[in-house]
Every structure is written in structure tokens, then in C-alpha cells.
Amino acid sequence: MNVGIVIVSHSPKVAEGAADMVRQMVGDSVPLAYTGGDEAGGLGTSVARILDAINAAWSEAGVAVLVDLGGAETNSEMAIEMLPPERRERAVICNAPIVEGAVIAAAEASGGSSLAKVQAVADELSSQ
Amino acid sequence: MQIDSALRRRLIEEMAATVEAHCQELTELDQAIGDGDHGTGMKRGFDAVLAHADKLADQPLPAALRGIGQTLVMSMGGASGPLYGTFFLELGKALDENPDRAAFAAGFARAMAAVAARGKSEPGQKTLLDVLAPVSAALAENETPAGIARVAAEAAEATVPMQALRGRAAFLGARSVGHMDPGARSASLIIGAVCAVLEGTSG
Numbered sequence: 001m002n003v004g005i006v007i008v009s010h011s012p013k014v015a016e017g018a019a020d021m022v023r024q025m026v027g028d029s030v031p032l033a034y035t036g037g038d039e040a041g042g043l044g045t046s047v048a049r050i051l052d053a054i055n056a057a058w059s060e061a062g063v064a065v066l067v068d069l070g071g072a073e074t075n076s077e078m079a080i081e082m083l084p085p086e087r088r089e090r091a092v093i094c095n096a097p098i099v100e101g102a103v104i105a106a107a108e109a110s111g112g113s114s115l116a117k118v119q120a121v122a123d124e125l126s127s128q
Numbered sequence: 129m130q131i132d133s134a135l136r137r138r139l140i141e142e143m144a145a146t147v148e149a150h151c152q153e154l155t156e157l158d159q160a161i162g163d164g165d166h167g168t169g170m171k172r173g174f175d176a177v178l179a180h181a182d183k184l185a186d187q188p189l190p191a192a193l194r195g196i197g198q199t200l201v202m203s204m205g206g207a208s209g210p211l212y213g214t215f216f217l218e219l220g221k222a223l224d225e226n227p228d229r230a231a232f233a234a235g236f237a238r239a240m241a242a243v244a245a246r247g248k249s250e251p252g253q254k255t256l257l258d259v260l261a262p263v264s265a266a267l268a269e270n271e272t273p274a275g276i277a278r279v280a281a282e283a284a285e286a287t288v289p290m291q292a293l294r295g296r297a298a299f300l301g302a303r304s305v306g307h308m309d310p311g312a313r314s315a316s317l318i319i320g321a322v323c324a325v326l327e328g329t330s331g
Contacts, residue, residue: 010163038205039172044165046205070295071207074246078201078210 003109003118004031004057006065007102008050008072010043012036018066018099025103026110033057045072050079054091062090062115064122066102090115094122101125129329130226136192137185138325144178146321147171147314154317157310161297165206166310173204173212189227193220207295208311211243211256218242233267240264253293254304256311259283263319277323284308284316 005022009015015036022032033053038044050065057063065080067073073093080091092115094101105122113121131139147154147170155167176199177184184195193216201213222235240260244250251261259280266279285308292304295311 038165038169039203040168040205042165042168043163044169044205047209048202071205071210074207074210075205077246078213 001059001061002030002112003061003105003115004033004059004063005102005106005109006050006053006057006063007032007034007036007098008045008053008065008076009034009036009068009098010045010072011068012041014068014098018102021099022102022106026106029110030106031057031059031063032106045075047075047079047082050076051082054079054083058087060090061109062092064105064109064115064118065091065093066096066098066105066122067093068098092119094119096122096125129326131189133185135325135329136189137181139322140177140181140185140196142321142325143318144174144181146317147174150314150317154310154314157308157313160307161292161300161304162310163206163296166208166314169204169206169208170212170314173200173209176200176203188225190220190223190225193217193223196220207247208256208314211247211311214246215239215243215260229267229270233264236260236267237264247294249294252290254287254290254297254309254312255292255294256309256315258287258290258309259312259315259319273323273327277320277327280316280319280323284312287312 007015007018015034019032019034033056035049035053039046054063065076067076076093101122105118108118108121151167151171154170155164158164158166177196184192197213197216201209218239219235222238244257249255249257251257262283263276263280266276287309289305291302292298297304
């Protein structure tokens with residue numbers, strides 16, 4: 001099973017739009033979930049919703065999480081820590097721009113790459 | 129000091145009432161240098177805590193603190209949810225049921241360190257750590273509750289001339305100077321609320 005991709009943006013529209021671009025690229029070959037907005041539906045991120053997204057995109061190969069601004073990263077870290085112990089080690093946050101990162105991570109994942117490889121390819125975007 | 133169920137409930141009520149009373153102020157501070165969600169986020173979080181006040185206050189102090197942290201994490205959203213949540217979760221892990229002053233000061237310091245790790249930040253970067261750090265020092269020096277509240281309020285004021293290096297305000301660079309940090313202000317308000325309740329008790 002391929003690595004799953006989770007997109008976490010402050011904006012529901014950005015999250016959905018990035019997910020659309022991933023789907024266009026890789027179709028249904030990669031488990032994909034996205035979340036944007038806080039508990040009240042405004043701009044922001046929510047630990048509970050991120051947890052739901054990670055579980056929705058769960059793959060035994062792990063999931064790579066793409067985030068936008070600071071709170072999305074902090075809330076995603078919190079969500080990962082709240083996963084069951086056997087899943088915690090197989091969810092990672094990529095250090096990459098959210099749209100480009102999601103597309104390139106998904107493309108890598110669709111070829112059957114490991115979680116470490118998917119994360120490394122996304123992280124390379126930040127070092128270019 | 130003994131923080132019994134009735135006192136735990138008063139502390140929860142006072143924190144929630146203080147956040148409610150200052151919601152608009154926190155929003156305005158955050159609109160100046162952040163994304164403007166701090167007042168509503170804090171209110172959502174502490175309203176959720178207040179809604180569970182009976183259940184939380186009935187638990188021993190460590191479990192009550194962890195329950196508050198969990199509730200804040202799951203309800204606040206934004207960048208401050210995990211920071212405030214982490215603070216209460218770690219304080220709950222650090223304390224036993226009847227901590228003395230030294231144990232409380234040590235627990236507070238540990239919770240502050242966890243917040244710093246969560247936010248990848250340190251004091252001096254115009255965040256709530258700029259309030260937590262001097263309060264932690266005042267606790268270790270056996271300051272009275274009224275004195276600690278004063279330290280917290282002054283520390284929040286002292287963030288005005290700072291330039292933000294963490295959080296959304298960091299994008300503004302030098303333009304963040306001249307505004308009080310909303311997280312520092314909310315931390316001083318919460319600490320002030322707790323101190324006001326404790327000042328009125330024997331502790």
C-alpha cells in the first residue's frame with residue numbers, strides 16, 4: 001500500500017484546492033485527506049480535524065503531512081502525538097511548501113516509495 | 129496549599145470569566161500583529177473548559193489540569209491551542225495532588241519548557257514565554273500571588289517594544305514593534321485570574 005498524503009491548511013479552500021491538484025496528478029493511487037479551518041469553520045487549524053484526516057488517509061506505509069503556516073505545523077505535531085503509539089512513528093510532517101510539497105510527495109508515493117523517501121523528496125523543495 | 133474541588137471550580141470559573149471579559153481586547157491585539165483569532169480561540173477554549181467545570185473540578189489536581197489541557201487542545205484551534213494545551217497537560221503531569229510551593233514552581237518551569245519546545249521558541253521573541261519566564265522566576269523566589277500577578281502584567285507590557293521572531297507576527301518584522309503580544313497578554317490575564325483567586329485564600 002502506498003504512503004498516504006494529508007494536507008493541512010488554515011484555509012479550507014487552499015486545502016481542497018491542493019488536494020484537487022494531487023488527485024489530478026496521481027488519481028486514486030495514493031490515500032489522500034485534507035483539512036482546513038478551525039472548529040468554528042473560520043481560518044485556522046484543528047487538532048481534532050487533523051487527527052481525522054490522518055486516520056482517513058492512513059496507510060500501513062505511513063502518512064506524510066503537508067502544512068502551511070506555523071499553527072498548522074504545531075497542531076499537526078500535537079495530532080501526531082495523540083495517535084496510538086503504533087501509528088505515531090509512521091506519520092511525519094514535511095518541511096515543504098504546501099501545494100508543491102503535496103503534489104511531489106504524492107507523485108513519489110504513487111510509485112511505491114517508502115515514507116522516508118517521500119518525506120525526503122518533499123523536503124528537498126525547501127533546500128533548493 | 130490544599131486546592132480542593134471547590135477551589136478548582138473557582139479557578140476554572142475565574143479563568144473563563146477573565147477570558148470572556150478580555151476577548152475583544154485579545155482580538156484587537158492579534159489583529160494588529162497576527163491573524164486576529166486569539167480572542168475567539170481563547171474564548172472557545174475556556175468556554176469548553178467551563179462547560180466541563182463540574183467534571184474537571186471533581187478530579188484530583190493532576191487529572192483536572194490534564195483535562196483542561198486536553199479540552200483546550202481539542203477546542204481552541206489556532207497556534208495558541210497547542211501551546212496552552214501543552215502548558216496545562218505538562219503541569220498536570222508534573223504535579224502531585226497537593227503540591228507545595230517548591231513543587232509547584234518546579235512544575236511550572238517544566239510546563240514552560242514544554243511550551244518552549246512545542247513552539248520552538250525561547251524568551252525574548254515576543255511570545256507568551258516572555259510572561260511565563262519571569263513568572264516562573266517569581267514563583268521560585270516565593271513571591272506572593274499579588275506580586276506574581278504584577279510580574280505577569282508588567283512582563284506582558286514589556287513585549288510592546290520587542291520585535292516578534294516567532295509566530296505570525298514574525299512576518300511583520302520591525303512592524304511588530306510597538307504592539308503588545310496577544311499571547312503574552314492572555315498569559316498574563318490567566319495568571320492574574322489564578323492569582324486573584326489564590327490571594328483571597330489562605331495560601
